[in-house]
Amino acid sequence: MTQDQWGRLKQDLLKSVGKSNYKSWIEPLELSHMEEGVATFAVPTSFVGNYVSQKYGDQILYHVQSVAPDIRRVHFQVPLNQPVRPAPARPVAAAAPAPQRDPMMATAPLDKRFSFDNFVVGKPNELAHAAAKRVASGGPVMFNPLFLYGGVGLGKTHLMHAIAWELSQRQPDLNVVYLSAEQFMYRFVQALRERKMMDFKSMFRAVDVLMVDDVQFIAGKESTQEEFFHTFNALVDGGKQIIISADRAPGEIENLEERIKSRLQCGLVVDLHPTNYELRLGILQSKVEYYRTQYPGLTLADGVLEFLAMRITKNVRVLEGALTRLFAFASLVGHEITLELTQDCLADVLRSSERQVTIEEIQRQVSDHFNIRLSDLIGPKRVRIFARPRQVAMYLSKQMTSRSLPEIGRRFGGRDHTTVMHGVRRIDELRTTDSQIAEDLELLRRTLEA
Ligand code: ADP
Numbered sequence: 001m002t003q004d005q006w007g008r009l010k011q012d013l014l015k016s017v018g019k020s021n022y023k024s025w026i027e028p029l030e031l032s033h034m035e036e037g038v039a040t041f042a043v044p045t046s047f048v049g050n051y052v053s054q055k056y057g058d059q060i061l062y063h064v065q066s067v068a069p070d071i072r073r074v075h076f077q078v079p080l081n082q083p084v085r086p087a088p089a090r091p092v093a094a095a096a097p098a099p100q101r102d103p104m105m106a107t108a109p110l111d112k113r114f115s116f117d118n119f120v121v122g123k124p125n126e127l128a129h130a131a132a133k134r135v136a137s138g139g140p141v142m143f144n145p146l147f148l149y150g151g152v153g154l155g156k157t158h159l160m161h162a163i164a165w166e167l168s169q170r171q172p173d174l175n176v177v178y179l180s181a182e183q184f185m186y187r188f189v190q191a192l193r194e195r196k197m198m199d200f201k202s203m204f205r206a207v208d209v210l211m212v213d214d215v216q217f218i219a220g221k222e223s224t225q226e227e228f229f230h231t232f233n234a235l236v237d238g239g240k241q242i243i244i245s246a247d248r249a250p251g252e253i254e255n256l257e258e259r260i261k262s263r264l265q266c267g268l269v270v271d272l273h274p275t276n277y278e279l280r281l282g283i284l285q286s287k288v289e290y291y292r293t294q295y296p297g298l299t300l301a302d303g304v305l306e307f308l309a310m311r312i313t314k315n316v317r318v319l320e321g322a323l324t325r326l327f328a329f330a331s332l333v334g335h336e337i338t339l340e341l342t343q344d345c346l347a348d349v350l351r352s353s354e355r356q357v358t359i360e361e362i363q364r365q366v367s368d369h370f371n372i373r374l375s376d377l378i379g380p381k382r383v384r385i386f387a388r389p390r391q392v393a394m395y396l397s398k399q400m401t402s403r404s405l406p407e408i409g410r411r412f413g414g415r416d417h418t419t420v421m422h423g424v425r426r427i428d429e430l431r432t433t434d435s436q437i438a439e440d441l442e443l444l445r446r447t448l449e450a
């Protein structure tokens with residue numbers, strides 16, 4: 001990402017966060033450098049950094065990924081050569097964050113939407129969900145820590161917030177603290193600087209449930225690790241529940257002390273797998289219900305959600321971002337959300353998450369699957385044993401590539417685009433009535449996606 005691109009993204013952010021938020025939080029951000037999947041921005045104070053990370057981190061990451069797809073994290077840092085200024089007591093008036101918290105209260109703000117009710121369960125996340133539910137029930141500590149890991153945007157933070165919500169609802173007196181490993185470090189460093197280590201220690205020792213998100217962040221940060229280790233041990237010894245998340249398994253976090261790794265492995269380690277089609281569709285359906293209340297009067301054509309679930313496989317965050325944009329766009333232009341509108345509006349997202357399956361690959365897989373020759377799949381014979389697989393291949397070509405109907409027609413022995421359209425429609429109908437076809441499609445899609 002260049003400075004120019006960042007400048008343009010800022011303008012996009014201006015639209016989505018509003019002018020006063022923009023002035024306070026986005027405008028001061030300066031792109032500092034990009035390295036190993038992390039985009040680092042310079043911020044004037046650690047307070048701004050913390051707040052922006054919490055409140056806008058996801059949005060910024062989403063925008064950055066649209067021009068630099070391999071960025072996995074955004075990071076906000078006070079430049080080293082700048083004297084560290086104490087955070088202002090009252091931050092920029094216009095868009096001050098929620099009422100100032102008791103400085104001794106360690107927990108970071110929780111997102112209301114991240115509840116169990118809003119979490120869609122599917123095969124890839126059912127174990128993590130079950131473990132989270134168990135911990136949230138607040139019974140005796142059964143596994144300590146609960147360690148959740150998985151790639152970006154698969155629901156780790158969502159599950160942690162959901163646990164925190166549920167626990168604090170069931171037991172309002174419980175001292176539940178959720179924070180990112182980055183915030184843990186900031187607080188630790190701040191305590192060191194202000195000579196308040198005793199307060200820091202007693203604050204964390206008084207916690208009943210501690211949740212530390214994205215623990216991989218403390219890799220390579222020795223004194224923070226040390227302090228984390230002591231906090232961790234004190235809490236475990238006191239029978240307090242700890243919940244940790246990371247982007248990979250404990251053993252795979254580089255530059256993390258061995259004794260911490262082994263401590264983290266002591267409890268229950270569960271991973272969130274990459275999403276599958278069903279889960280993505282389920283998530284989209286549940287989000288659409290919400291959007292229907294936000295944008296009454298907008299209609300959604302059949303097949304749009306299926307198309308998105310099939311094409312945007314990256315992670316749930318990107319999927320959600322796409323849907324948000326789609327509804328916002330459709331509401332502006334006041335149109336029904338059709339497949340064409342979707343393709344126009346999301347062209348860049350679709351392109352960047354394209355798995356680049358080719359029509360040739362599809363044809364090869366389909367003929368293998370149905371045990372017919374490639375020449376028969378493409379050739380002129382119209383008997384059912386060739387025609388049906390051909391339609392399946394056309395359908396998959398339409399769904400999984402960005403080729404137009406005439407282009408697909410050309411690759412299938414120079415057929416007309418209306419023939420392709422007919423085939424695609426036919427399979428679309430059969431999908432819902434013929435379970436064999438549905439299964440064939442599912443199998444083929446998985447093989448092609450892999
Ligand atoms: P992570 O912390 O693993 O990077 P998040 O928990 O921040 O991911 O999830 C990214 C976005 O996707 C959030 O908005 C979250 O609500 C949403 N999300 C992830 N998984 C699910 C799910 N199973 N059901 C509903 N929303 C989900």
Ligand code: MG
Binds near residue numbers: 156157158213214
């Ligand atoms: Mg997260």
